[in-house]
Amino acid sequence: MVHGSRSIGHFPTPPFVAPPGAPASCQGRxxxxxxxxxxxxxxxxxxxxxxxxxxxxxxRVRNIDRTAGHVRPIGAGSICGAALYVSADAGCVMAGGxxxxxxxxxxxxxxxxxxxxHFAGDVPPVGPVGPVGPVGPVAPLAPLSPLxxxxxxxxxxxxxxADAVSAVRSAIGRGDVYQVNVVGHTSASYTGDPFPGLQRVAALPGARYGGVLSGDGWALATASPETLVEVRDGRVITRPIKGTRPATAQGRRELLASAKERAEHVxxxxxxxxxxxxxxxxxxxxxxxxxxxxxWSGLWQAESVVSAPIVGELGLASLLRALVxxxxxxGAPKIAALAEIARLEPVGRGVSMAAVxxxxPGHLDLGLTIRTVAVDGARVHAWAGGGITWDSDPEDEVAEAAAKLAPIQRALGSVVPR
Incomplete structure (x- = not known):
C-alpha cells in the first residue's frame, strides 16, 4: 500500500478531463x-x-448520514472530494470470494x-485525470503522433x-449456482497518444460515469451507464443493469418480451x-x-432502481464490502458465482466489472466499470461479457459480448464489422 502526493506519471499531459462521477460544480476548479x-x-x-x-x-466516510443539509466548504484549499477506484480483485477480497x-x-x-x-487564482487544474499520473504541473512535451x-x-x-457458457449451464444444472456473469478480455498494441481515444470512450452516449482516471504509467476510461452505489439525500441507491438488445424498435420489443432476459434481470x-x-x-x-x-450507445439495456433510507450509522467500508x-x-449466489468465474476465466478482470x-463531503457515487478500457505503456485492454442462466445460448452470448465491445473499439479508432 502506498500514499503519496505531487508525483508524475509517464504519459503526456492531456487537457483537463474530470474523473468519473466528479460533480459538475467542481470541474475545472x-x-x-x-x-x-x-x-x-x-x-x-x-x-x-x-x-x-x-x-x-x-x-465523512465513517458515518455516511443524512447529507442533504450538509454545507460543503468551497474556499481555496478546502476538500472537494476524492476519486475512488476499486478493482474486481479488491472486490473479491472485500466480499471474501x-x-x-x-x-x-x-x-x-x-x-x-x-x-x-479547491484552488484559487491562476493555479492550473492539473492532477490524475487523463493519462498523466498523480499530480503536479509537468513540463510541456512535444505532441505525440495520433493513436x-x-x-x-x-x-x-x-x-x-462458448464452452465457458456451457460450463456455467452445467453448474446451474448441478445446483451450484443460479446465474454467473462470464467475461472475456481482449487487447491491442498501440503507438501514439492514447488520450484522444480515451476521451472518445468517456464521451460515448449514455455514459453516466464517463471520465478518465490515471496513475503512474496507466490510465482507465469508462463509458459506464450503471450505478453500483449512490448515497444522496439520506438514501442508498443501486441501479443494476441486465438484459441487452440492439437499439432498434425490434430490439426494444424483443427485450421487453424476453422471458429469459426478465428472469435473469429479476x-x-x-x-x-x-x-x-x-x-x-x-x-x-x-x-x-x-x-x-x-x-447506451447502440444498445437497449434493462435497468432497475433499488434503494433504502439511511436510518443509522453507515460507513464506506461496509458499503464496499456489501456491494463490490x-x-x-x-451472479447468484455471489460467492459461488465468484468461484465459477475464478475457475473459468483465463484472464483477470482488472479494471473491468469493478467500481469507479x-x-x-455531501454524497457518494460509484459506477460499475462495465464499458471500460485500460492502457499501460504498450497495450489497450477491454473486457465484455454477460450473465449466463440455464436458458442461455452459447453462440448468442458470444455475439452479445462482441456487441458490447464494438462501440468501445470504434471509439478507440478500430474498424469493427457491424
Missing amino acids: HRASTWFQWSRCDGGDPAELVAEFLADNGL ALGAPSPVPSIPDVYAVVYE SLGEWEPSWTPAEH MIVDLSRNDLARLPGLGPVEVEELFAVRR PGGSVT GWVG
Missing part, C-alpha cells in the same frame, strides 16, 4: 493533493484501509484514491467463450436487494423501478 493505492499482494482489508485514508483527509487469474494490466493498483482540493492500434487479440476464442435485482438488506443502518429496501429500458463486486457482473466514481 479542483486539483489533486494526495493519493493512496493498494494491491492484492499488500494484505490487509482494502475497504478499511481506503476508508481510513479518506477519513484522515477530511471526508475466490480470486481469479491475475490482471493483464499489473501496473494498475487494485484500489486507488485521489483527494482533490494507432494493432490487431485486437482476444484472450480466448469464440469457441472457448434474479440480479433480488441479489441487489439482499446486498442492501445486509447493511447496518438502512431501513426497508424498495424496488423503485423494475426492468426499465434505457439506451456488483451482483450484475458476478466520487466520494464527496
Whole structure:
C-alpha cells in the first residue's frame, strides 16, 4: 500500500478531463493533493484501509448520514472530494470470494484514491485525470503522433467463450449456482497518444460515469451507464443493469418480451436487494423501478432502481464490502458465482466489472466499470461479457459480448464489422 502526493506519471499531459462521477460544480476548479493505492499482494482489508485514508483527509466516510443539509466548504484549499477506484480483485477480497487469474494490466493498483482540493487564482487544474499520473504541473512535451492500434487479440476464442457458457449451464444444472456473469478480455498494441481515444470512450452516449482516471504509467476510461452505489439525500441507491438488445424498435420489443432476459434481470435485482438488506443502518429496501429500458450507445439495456433510507450509522467500508463486486457482473449466489468465474476465466478482470466514481463531503457515487478500457505503456485492454442462466445460448452470448465491445473499439479508432 502506498500514499503519496505531487508525483508524475509517464504519459503526456492531456487537457483537463474530470474523473468519473466528479460533480459538475467542481470541474475545472479542483486539483489533486494526495493519493493512496493498494494491491492484492499488500494484505490487509482494502475497504478499511481506503476508508481510513479518506477519513484522515477530511471526508465523512465513517458515518455516511443524512447529507442533504450538509454545507460543503468551497474556499481555496478546502476538500472537494476524492476519486475512488476499486478493482474486481479488491472486490473479491472485500466480499471474501475466490480470486481469479491475475490482471493483464499489473501496473494498475487494485484500489486507488485521489483527494482533490479547491484552488484559487491562476493555479492550473492539473492532477490524475487523463493519462498523466498523480499530480503536479509537468513540463510541456512535444505532441505525440495520433493513436494507432494493432490487431485486437482476444484472450480466448469464440469457441472457448462458448464452452465457458456451457460450463456455467452445467453448474446451474448441478445446483451450484443460479446465474454467473462470464467475461472475456481482449487487447491491442498501440503507438501514439492514447488520450484522444480515451476521451472518445468517456464521451460515448449514455455514459453516466464517463471520465478518465490515471496513475503512474496507466490510465482507465469508462463509458459506464450503471450505478453500483449512490448515497444522496439520506438514501442508498443501486441501479443494476441486465438484459441487452440492439437499439432498434425490434430490439426494444424483443427485450421487453424476453422471458429469459426478465428472469435473469429479476434474479440480479433480488441479489441487489439482499446486498442492501445486509447493511447496518438502512431501513426497508424498495424496488423503485423494475426492468426499465434505457439506451447506451447502440444498445437497449434493462435497468432497475433499488434503494433504502439511511436510518443509522453507515460507513464506506461496509458499503464496499456489501456491494463490490456488483451482483450484475458476478451472479447468484455471489460467492459461488465468484468461484465459477475464478475457475473459468483465463484472464483477470482488472479494471473491468469493478467500481469507479466520487466520494464527496455531501454524497457518494460509484459506477460499475462495465464499458471500460485500460492502457499501460504498450497495450489497450477491454473486457465484455454477460450473465449466463440455464436458458442461455452459447453462440448468442458470444455475439452479445462482441456487441458490447464494438462501440468501445470504434471509439478507440478500430474498424469493427457491424
